[in-house]
Amino acid sequence: MKFSGTNVLVTGSSRGIGAQIAKTLGGFGLKVWINYRSGAKEADAVKDEIQAAGGSAAVIGFDVSDEAAFIDALKLIKESDGGLSYLVNNAGITNDKLALRMKTDDFMSVINANLTSCFIGCREAMKIMRKNKFGSVVNISSIIGETGNAGQTNYAASKGGVIAMTKSFALEAATSSIRYNSLTPGFISTEMTEVLSEEIKDSINAKIPMNRMGQAREVAEATAFLLSDYSSYITGETLKVNGGMNMA
Numbered sequence: 001m002k003f004s005g006t007n008v009l010v011t012g013s014s015r016g017i018g019a020q021i022a023k024t025l026g027g028f029g030l031k032v033w034i035n036y037r038s039g040a041k042e043a044d045a046v047k048d049e050i051q052a053a054g055g056s057a058a059v060i061g062f063d064v065s066d067e068a069a070f071i072d073a074l075k076l077i078k079e080s081d082g083g084l085s086y087l088v089n090n091a092g093i094t095n096d097k098l099a100l101r102m103k104t105d106d107f108m109s110v111i112n113a114n115l116t117s118c119f120i121g122c123r124e125a126m127k128i129m130r131k132n133k134f135g136s137v138v139n140i141s142s143i144i145g146e147t148g149n150a151g152q153t154n155y156a157a158s159k160g161g162v163i164a165m166t167k168s169f170a171l172e173a174a175t176s177s178i179r180y181n182s183l184t185p186g187f188i189s190t191e192m193t194e195v196l197s198e199e200i201k202d203s204i205n206a207k208i209p210m211n212r213m214g215q216a217r218e219v220a221e222a223t224a225f226l227l228s229d230y231s232s233y234i235t236g237e238t239l240k241v242n243g244g245m246n247m248a
Contacts, residue, residue, distance in 0.1 A: 001028055001224055001225065001228040001229070001230050002228060002229040002230060003028055003029065003030060003085075003086075003227070003228050003229060004085075004134065004229055005030070005085025005086050005134065005135070005136070005227075006030065006031060006081065006085050007030060007031040007032075007033065007077070007081045007083075007084060007085050007086070008025050008030045008031070008032055008033065008084075008085060008086035008087065008088065008227070009033040009035060009060070009073075009074070009077060009084065009086075009087050009088070009121075010022045010025065010032060010033065010034065010035060010088040010090055011035040011064050011087075011088065011089055011090050011091035011117070011121065012035060012036070012037075012064070012090045012091025012092065013032075013034045013035055013036070013043070013046065013088075013090060014034065014035075014036035014039035014040075014042040014043035014046060015039055015042050015191070016190045016191060016216065017090065017140070017185065017188060017190065017216045017219050017220070018035075018088075018090040018091070018140075019034075019042070019046045019216075020216035020217055020219070020220040021088055021090060021216075021219070021220040021223050021224075022034050022046055022050065022057070023046065023049060023050055023053075023220070024217070024220035024221060024223070024224055025086075025088075025220075025223075025224055025227070026050035026053065026055035026056070026057055027050075027053060027055060028224060028228075029055070030055075030056075030085070030086070031055075031056040031057065031058070031081065032050060032055070032056070032057045032058075033057075033058050033059075033060050033077055034046050034047055034057055034058065034059045034060065035060055035061070035062065035064070035073070035091065036059070036061050037061070037062070037063050037064070037091070040059070040061060043059045043061070044059060047059050058080075060073050060076065060077070064089075064091045064113070064117035064120070064121065065112045065113045065116060065117045067120050070117065070120045070121060070124065071120070071124055074121075074124050074125065074128060078128055083128060083129075083131070083132055084125060084128045084129060084135070085129075085134065085135060085136070086135065086136050086137070086138075086227045087121055087122075087125040087135075087136075087137045087138075088137075088138050088139075088140065088223060088227070089117070089118040089121045089122065089137070089138070089139045089140060089162075090140040091113070091114075091117060092113060092114040092140070092158070092159075093109070093110060093113045093114065094110065094152070094155050095109055095110050095154060095155075096151045096152055096155070097151060098150070098151050099153045102153060102154065106154060107153070107154040107157070108154075109154075110154035110155055110157075110158050111154065111157065111158050111161075113158075114155070114158035114159065114162065115157075115158040115159075115161045115162055115165070118139055118162050118165065119165060121137075122137055122139070122165070122166075122169045122180065125137055125178075126169070126172075126173055126176070126178060129173075129176070129178045130173070130176040130178060133176055133177045133178075134177055134178070135173075135176075135177075135178040135179070136178070136179045136180075136181075136226070136227045136228075136231075137166075137169070137178070137179070137180045137181070138181055138182070138183055138223050138226045138227055139162050139165075139166050139180070139181070139182045139183070140162075140182075140183055140185070140219075140223070141159045141160075141162040141163050141166075141182045141183065141184045141238070142155070142159040142184055142185060143184050143185065143186045143187075143240070143242050143245060143246055144156045144159055145158070145159025145160040145161075145162060145163055145184060146160070146163070146184055146238075146240075146246055147246055148160075159184075162182055163182050163184070163238050166180050166181065166182040166236065166238070167180075167236045170235040170236030171236065173235075174235060174236075179226075179231075179232075179234065179235040180235060180236065181226045181231070181234060181235060181236065181237050181238070181239065182237075182238045182239070183219070183222055183223055183226065183238070183239045183241060184238055184239070184240050184241065184242065185214065185219050185241050185242065186208065186213075186214060186240075186241065186242025186243055186245045186246075187204050187208065187213045187214065187242070187243075187245075188213060188214045188215070188216060188218075188219060189213040189214065189215055189216070190216060193213060201213070207245065208242070208243040208244065208245055209243060209244030209245065209247075210243035210244050211243075212243065213243075214241060214242070214243055218241060219241050222239055222241045225239075226239060
């Protein structure tokens with residue numbers, strides 16, 4: 001893929017899908033800023049892997065739900081690299097409970113970590129990118145933001161909000177040649193799914209038209225496409241990476 005930009009911040013990229021996104025983008029020649037909240041050792045390992053493959057990477061630790069910390073981090077990146085070309089808002093949490101048992105704090109903790117943090121990143125990135133009239137942002141949502149799910153009212157609300165918010169940012173930023181898109185993974189094979197029994201995995205796969213879970217690599221490559229010059233006329237869209245689930 002072709003990238004006219006030079007650097008990218010990937011939030012929540014010390015492990016899982018975020019780590020694979022970081023490694024994939026590093027392989028395309030971008031300098032990758034690897035964000036973590038608590039996994040410093042894991043973030044360093046991702047950086048080492050990118051550098052061992054000939055890429056460029058740096059580690060930057062901060063909590064994405066801390067507005068001041070997020071702003072300071074982007075300021076540091078701008079001072080170091082002279083700007084910011086790309087942003088992937090990937091960091092997020094879950095706090096699952098049935099709605100009747102969910103306290104407001106349970107709801108807002110997920111909203112703040114998944115949606116408010118994404119807003120902060122999108123807003124602050126636009127401030128930097130509009131000076132160069134260039135930039136691309138991908139917000140990692142979820143199929144749950146499209147379908148809902150029992151026990152995940154807070155998560156569904158946060159991820160559904162990401163989809164709608166992305167469209168609004170896309171409309172506001174289009175005249176500055178800054179693109180905003182979202183991506184909704186379905187069931188993806190990660191460390192969390194590896195511990196599931198084969199019976200549970202089979203029941204999940206039975207719901208997926210392609211009859212398998214996705215790989216983190218497939219989410220990462222779709223993210224790279226949305227950031228790259230190959231999607232230069234695409235903005236405000238939601239790319240479903242779910243093996244055929246939720247085709248509507």
